Amino acid sequence: MAFVTHLGRRTTFAAALALSTLAFASHSVAQDAASWPTKPIRLIVPYTPGGSTDIVSRTVFEAVSKRLGQPVVIENKPGANSTIGVAQTSRAPADGYNFVSVLAAYTVNMSLYKKLPYQPGDFVAVSHVADLPMFLFTSNKLPVKNAKELAEYGKKNPLNYASSGTGASAHMIGARFAQENQLNAQHVPYNGSAPILADLMSGQVDMLFDPLLVPMPHAKTGKIKVLAVASKQRWPNEPDVPTMEEAGFPGFIMNSWVGILAPKGTPQPIVDKLSKTIAQAVQSPEVKTKLTQLGFGGVGSTPADFQKLIDQDSAMYKGVITKANVSLD
Incomplete structure (x- = not known):
């Protein structure tokens, strides 16, 4: 019984020491954070x-x-x-x-x-x-006025969509759009924005999900179309562009x-x-x-x-x- 009592004291002491060490370490980390960096x-x-x-x-x-x-x-x-x-x-x-x-x-x-x-x-x-909101741009060659018409067109006609490379955000968003709407769509990877825009304007590329910075000026001048944005809310600087959800695609949010x-x-x-x-x-x-x-x-x-x-x-x-x-x- 004495041995058990002694062991219990040793165990209690060890636990107290561990708690004390932990408290000291926590205090030290907190002090380091206060003075960091x-x-x-x-x-x-x-x-x-x-x-x-x-x-x-x-x-x-x-x-x-x-x-x-x-x-x-x-x-x-x-x-x-x-x-x-x-x-x-x-x-x-x-x-x-x-x-x-x-x-x-x-x-x-x-x-x-x-x-x-x-x-x-x-x-x-x-x-x-x-x-980084991703906007849906299309070629003027496509006979569509909105994202819903694009999806309907793509169910009956082959489409392609561009990106800056395999695995890029534009690739993944385009792939999801094609999958969820059962489109006959082919991914076309590029190196850089310039060749993508040239082919989008000429009609070699049908559609592109991309940030607004580079393509939007071309949409403003009517060289390409902008149909929607795949974000939860409309972009403040482009209030006339509907979200994908507003365009008829519930849950399609892919920033x-x-x-x-x-x-x-x-x-x-x-x-x-x-x-x-x-x-x-x-x-x-x-x-x-x-x-x-x-x-x-x-x-x-x-x-x-x-x-x-x-x-x-x-x-x-x-x-x-x-x-x-x-x-x-």
Whole structure:
């Protein structure tokens, strides 16, 4: 009995010591978050300089840098559909000074590749920074006036749809539109926007889901048509363009987006602090104006809400990719 009592005391002491250690560690992390950052932050952008992801990341993190009082060093690591830069971040120290900017393509890649140099569990979500609404453009050669007429036409006639490459947002949205409406539609991948627009205007390409920045001026001059936008709400600067839901396609919401991830193990108080700072930055008038000019809508979500978006899009894109039998391996 004495032995049992002694063991119980030892166990109680060990438990108390563990709790004390945990409390000290939690207090230390909280203190670190309060003083964070004390040195420059590194943000990897897994795309080329000057692209939309790069510009949005620089625009937002310039404002973040001012609020945190430390420089944000942006490193462009393009290649392999963004997987090179993302993989590099997965191997970086989880010290609160390493982050990566990703597009919706991050969730596409989970099903597009059979083998990735990282796993989704290698990261923690930080913030859904901004949405990129995707508009439906068509050639003037098509005898259609709206998205519903396009779907009806495509059930009886062959169509093709363009994108900037296999697995791109335009590819996935076009594939889903074709699948859900049982269209006879062929995907045509391109390298860059210029040849896509030239072929769309000439009628070599029938339709395209794309951000408004490049194609919209041509729609304004009547060289192509804009039929709808695949977002939840109409774009403020284009109030006459209906959403896909308004055009007769319930539940067809497929924005591209930009978000921030951190290596797994990054202290949650630091993740939360950066998330709140990003939200403040994207909702500031100066950043909001710049994002709107680029065709983006600022969001600035909590880490939990961003993880929910990642999970939802991963499941949705998996279904699209499986049906389309697409793979880059």
